[in-house]
Amino acid sequence: MNNLLKIENLNAGYGGIHVLFDVNLDCTRGEAVAIVGPNGSGKTTLLNSIFRLADIFSGSVILDGTEMQKEKSHKVTGRGVGYLRQEGNVFPGLTVEENLKMGAFNLPKGEVGERMEEVLSLVKPVVPFLRRTAGTLSGGEREMVALAVSLMCRPKLLLLDEPTSGLSPIASAQIAELIKNLKDKTRLSMLIIEQNLKILFDVVDKCYLLVSGRIIFSGGPGELQCDKELMRTYLGLA
């Protein structure tokens, strides 16, 4: 099978709160998959479930043939998953270089320098900030650092949770360009949550529409854009 990630009948949430209901999702190698939907539909919970940051009630998350629902959270990165979270995605008191080193926490010590060079060649705008404390960067700069940090663990699958959220149009365009470059230059699979559909539809191969914790559409971005009813009702676009 070419499937890198397979989610089957996933029911998940936090404590006693049920957020996701029977979610099914596939992501093949090298594929970029979008998860779209209104606020509060469970998109972040879906990414958190892969990382065991949400409670899995039933169903399975299979990554590269391994069932992940019994895996401890801190071991998921070691399985080849990078996660750029929407908030709290850098350590503000550490320098950018230290953030990058922390991103490579699972790699053998001897590989960290080499990996940092590889990542910095992919995310060049980060290079001038290496010595700066992450907390002193602007929102756009910080997001680029967060993207670079999420790549440090040599991921096979990258989870991106609203990478352009709260950024200026210029910063958003820079991040979008970086993500597009990543897709073109690497065989990285991506699961992307993004409110800016223009950015998203340029990059992704497949879309899932999540509403109230249930997948109500899956297909190519073109198909979704053609469905005016879904676009208007759930994504606010005519």
Added chain:
Amino acid sequence: MASFIDALTYSALLGLMGFGLTLIRRTTGVWNVAHGEVVTIGSYVALTATSFLAHSPYFYLPLAFLVCAGVSGIIFLAGVEPIRAKGASSILLLVVTIAISLIMIAVINIYADYLQNVFHLSSKNFLFARFDFTLLGQMGILWAAWAALAALTISYYLVLQHTRLGLALRALAEQPTLAVVMGANVKSLSLLSWCLAGGAAGLAGCLFPMRFQCHPGVGTSMIATMFAVSIFGGIEKMYGPLLAGLVLGFAQIYGIDLLSSWVGPGVIPFKDLIPMIVLLLTLQFLPEGLSGFVGRRRG
């Protein structure tokens, strides 16, 4: 001069106690009220070992470190972590440590009674001054307390700044969830912090009776002062407790001596109020503490 030396010694011991409290607060966000009892256990390890095995209490510093590190680790694993894992707030965790503290007070008192009744040891009030040595005209405890505090602060600084483990501990202090996402085992790192903090408390507890009277409630009676040291020192840098211990130790011992020479000995019983006044003033005017203030001025 005697009170100056007392103040210097007391400052170092306060710094050691505050070091552990700050370390736990910095890495796991928990205010550990039971830290005072861990200090007391350090004193009782020294009492037990010197009574049954002879040698100076200095000889048993490593033992006190290990026992108290173990006790602190057990407090974390058995008391704090199961409740923290369920998403308990920091206030609830504070309450948990109060409950643990009360249980430990009872256990320490039972143990002190046992030592007194069965072995006829003076376990309710003891002092090890007779074991001390003299160096450069001063009691050894002065040098030992400062050496322990300096060694701990410097080695912790080196670990934090120059090792992967230190980087992970700093990351854990800032964003625990992000540290998990990057592959850090937060439970193990937190346990390590609690053990190191307990070890520091054990050193303080083992050294304390070399100069000051010890009893089953000694740590409990000092916990508010330890909190003052931790808050006044701040959590930004681990040298915070060292600075705060110095200021508060002097204020409490040397300051009260000076004050009593001006306004009379009636103020001496109120010396424990000095750290509380500093605590209140810190929270109002310097909430980030001394180390945060120094960091801000540099930054």
